[in-house]
Amino acid sequence: MDIVFSRLGDNEARFVLEGVSDGFxxxxxxxxxxxxxxLAIEDVRxxxxxxxxxxxxxxxxxxxxxxxxxxxxxxxxxxxxxxGAGCPRCYxxxxxxxxxxxxxxxxDLVPRDPAxxxxxxxxxILRLFENQKLVLEARAVLGKGKEHSKWQPTIACxxxxxxxxxxxxxCDGCGMCVDECPxxxxxxxxxxxxxxxxxxxxxxxxxxxxxxxxxGGIGSEPAIRVDEERSRYIFNVEGDGSLPVREIIKEALxxxxxxTRSLLESLDEIxxxxxxxxxx
Amino acid sequence: xxxxxxFTCGKIISLAWEEYRERVEGGExxxxxxxxxxxxxxxxxxxxxxxxxxxxxxxxxx
Amino acid sequence: MDIKVLELTGNKARxxxxxxxxxxxxxxxxxxxxxxxxxxxxxxxxxxxxxxxLLITTTGKKDPLSVLRDACQRLIxxxxxxxxxxxRAQAQQ
Numbered sequence: 001m002d003i004v005f006s007r008l009g010d011n012e013a014r015f016v017l018e019g020v021s022d023g024f025x026x027x028x029x030x031x032x033x034x035x036x037x038x039l040a041i042e043d044v045r046x047x048x049x050x051x052x053x054x055x056x057x058x059x060x061x062x063x064x065x066x067x068x069x070x071x072x073x074x075x076x077x078x079x080x081x082x083x084g085a086g087c088p089r090c091y092x093x094x095x096x097x098x099x100x101x102x103x104x105x106x107x108d109l110v111p112r113d114p115a116x117x118x119x120x121x122x123x124x125i126l127r128l129f130e131n132q133k134l135v136l137e138a139r140a141v142l143g144k145g146k147e148h149s150k151w152q153p154t155i156a157c158x159x160x161x162x163x164x165x166x167x168x169x170x171c172d173g174c175g176m177c178v179d180e181c182p183x184x185x186x187x188x189x190x191x192x193x194x195x196x197x198x199x200x201x202x203x204x205x206x207x208x209x210x211x212x213x214x215x216g217g218i219g220s221e222p223a224i225r226v227d228e229e230r231s232r233y234i235f236n237v238e239g240d241g242s243l244p245v246r247e248i249i250k251e252a253l254x255x256x257x258x259x260t261r262s263l264l265e266s267l268d269e270i271x272x273x274x275x276x277x278x279x280x
Numbered sequence: 281x282x283x284x285x286x287f288t289c290g291k292i293i294s295l296a297w298e299e300y301r302e303r304v305e306g307g308e309x310x311x312x313x314x315x316x317x318x319x320x321x322x323x324x325x326x327x328x329x330x331x332x333x334x335x336x337x338x339x340x341x342x
Numbered sequence: 343m344d345i346k347v348l349e350l351t352g353n354k355a356r357x358x359x360x361x362x363x364x365x366x367x368x369x370x371x372x373x374x375x376x377x378x379x380x381x382x383x384x385x386x387x388x389x390x391x392x393x394x395x396l397l398i399t400t401t402g403k404k405d406p407l408s409v410l411r412d413a414c415q416r417l418i419x420x421x422x423x424x425x426x427x428x429x430r431a432q433a434q435q
Contacts, residue, residue, distance in 0.1 A: 061281070
């Protein structure tokens with residue numbers, strides 16, 4: 001049970017997850033995408049919009065802007081003490097007031113909480129022409145990716161099994177698999193193809209090399225074989241900037257742990273009710 | 281207007297739009313500009329590649 | 343977590359997990375299945391957004407609830423181990 005990072009930045013991470021089952025790896029991926037909350041603009045009050053875009057399109061565009069999120073300051077409205085009525089701990093407000101002609105950027109949004117500013121300042125929201133005006137107030141709340149993708153902290157987030165490439169003695173070094181590999185993970189050496197170790201993780205498991213090998217007339221079984229290692233996964237996680245990737249990983253694991261713990265509690269209650277179970 | 285995010289993966293692609301348009305109009309190859317701007321997946325590349333800016337044409341009909 | 347018990351005997355349990363989805367159920371069902379005392383462990387969701395129903399039958403050596411509880415303990419162990427290992431790996435970076 002281990003995580004080994006081969007790359008870890010603020011907005012992207014690549015790591016090898018070892019010693020877990022398929023189901024757990026997939027739940028982990030799903031939790032990262034849809035159970036980690038982020039801030040996104042949810043309600044927009046439009047006072048004046050004489051631009052070419054309809055209010056709805058404008059609101060949708062505002063919602064998609066990633067916002068820096070500090071999970072210790074904000075709470076999900078459903079879990080807030082105010083019961084979702086709206087308080088400074090579950091939402092933050094932005095104002096925008098621009099007159100044309102100009103391009104309106106995400107940096108023009110004035111946040112009430114400077115820590116919850118948009119991640120990028122140069123996202124074009126809309127173009128204003130002569131005599132056009134845009135005045136609005138937007139409210140951002142925490143939400144989860146399973147409700148709307150604007151609350152998804154990850155962009156590309158996926159995993160694949162760790163590749164195991166074996167080349168047996170029948171390899172005659174014809175080099176056809178080397179030419180075929182789209183990721184250039186093979187090389188020719190000493191009359192036999194070999195795997196370049198630092199490029200092994202790039203393998204797509206596409207098995208084009210196996211097909212190329214068979215085309216070389218080696219028989220029905222290729223000399224090169226691509227297999228997947230069970231319970232070892234290469235994860236690739238990209239964040240949209242609202243949360244650092246290390247936080248996404250941590251929060252996802254905490255979510256899984258928390259739901260399991262709450263199931264245990266419910267089980268204790270059921271056991272207490274039927275009283276044929278010893279409680280822990 | 282250029283969509284804020286890539287429809288498929290969600291990457292913020294609108295950031296790259298203005299530079300992309302300027303450089304392509306300046307005669308550069310669209311493919312190299314996209315790679316330069318950090319758009320490596322083909323879902324993100326098609327967002328810019330196939331975009332047509334219409335707000336200016338729509339403006340007179342407000 | 344809100345659980346409805348549809349059926350509970352010495353070697354069979356049918357439970358509805360209100361508000362859960364594939365994210366949790368898939369992991370749980372697979373973990374329950376690892377127990378040698380378990381015969382069947384599977385979940386079904388009638389529609390995309392309906393509450394999943396978990397079915398566990400055991401060979402009779404253990405009752406389904408304690409099987410479920412053991413699986414939960416193991417899952418918590420996995421999460422803790424990974425949290426710890428992620429923390430360590432990030433500290434080294």
